[in-house]
Amino acid sequence: MHGCPCGYLGDKKRECSCKQFEIERYHRKLSGPLLDRIDLQVYVPRLEYADLQSREAGESSAVIRERVIKARQLQLLRLQGTNLYCNAQMGRRELNKHCQMEAAAEKLLAKFFTALGLSARSHDRIIKVARTIADLDGSDIITAAHLAEAVQLRTSLNS
Numbered sequence: 001m002h003g004c005p006c007g008y009l010g011d012k013k014r015e016c017s018c019k020q021f022e023i024e025r026y027h028r029k030l031s032g033p034l035l036d037r038i039d040l041q042v043y044v045p046r047l048e049y050a051d052l053q054s055r056e057a058g059e060s061s062a063v064i065r066e067r068v069i070k071a072r073q074l075q076l077l078r079l080q081g082t083n084l085y086c087n088a089q090m091g092r093r094e095l096n097k098h099c100q101m102e103a104a105a106e107k108l109l110a111k112f113f114t115a116l117g118l119s120a121r122s123h124d125r126i127i128k129v130a131r132t133i134a135d136l137d138g139s140d141i142i143t144a145a146h147l148a149e150a151v152q153l154r155t156s157l158n159s
Contacts, residue, residue: 001030003016003023003043004016004018004022004023004026005018005022005023005026006018009023010043010045011045011046012045012046013046036119036121036122036125037121039088039125039128039129039153039154040129040153040154041153041154042153067136068136070135070138071132071135071136072086074135075087075132075135078098079094079098082094087128087129087131087132087135088128088132090128090131092124095124095127095128098131099127099128099130099131099142100140100141100142101127101130101141101142101143101147102141102142102143102144104143104144105130105142105143105144105146105147107144108144108147108148108151109123109126109127109147112126112147112151116151122154125154126147126150126151126154127142127147127150129150129153129154130142130146130147130149130150131146133146133149133150134146
């Protein structure tokens with residue numbers, strides 16, 4: 001969904017013509033409980049023509065694919081002996097067992113939980129997303145950076 005009814009909120013080229021109350025009404029179309037069930041909420045800005053024509057090589061799909069395959073293998077190995085096959089399926093017991101966080105990540109989660117008024121569902125889903133980010137990073141432990149990225153991915157539409 002766009003950030004506002006006209007679709008130009010945050011656009012570098014066009015100015016948003018919406019009034020604040022229209023933006024708020026637009027955002028209320030998606031209820032909190034529904035947004036709570038969406039794990040990744042990512043704002044994607046308009047691409048510039050120069051970006052499309054750039055010859056600068058970014059990370060190739062093949063490299064990304066290999067990292068994803070490794071992360072999925074880690075998840076399968078971690079969840080072996082259960083009926084689960086990915087982090088998103090973990091329940092409270094598996095979260096406690098497989099989602100060790102460094103102390104700074106624990107403190108950050110507590111801070112976000114209070115500041116953002118997160119639900120228990122959001123709390124658990126943020127941990128699952130952070131565990132996946134850590135897997136993609138090849139890390140056994142969830143760091144504050146992994147957790148901050150997970151929070152950012154969960155809350156971008158809410159802000």
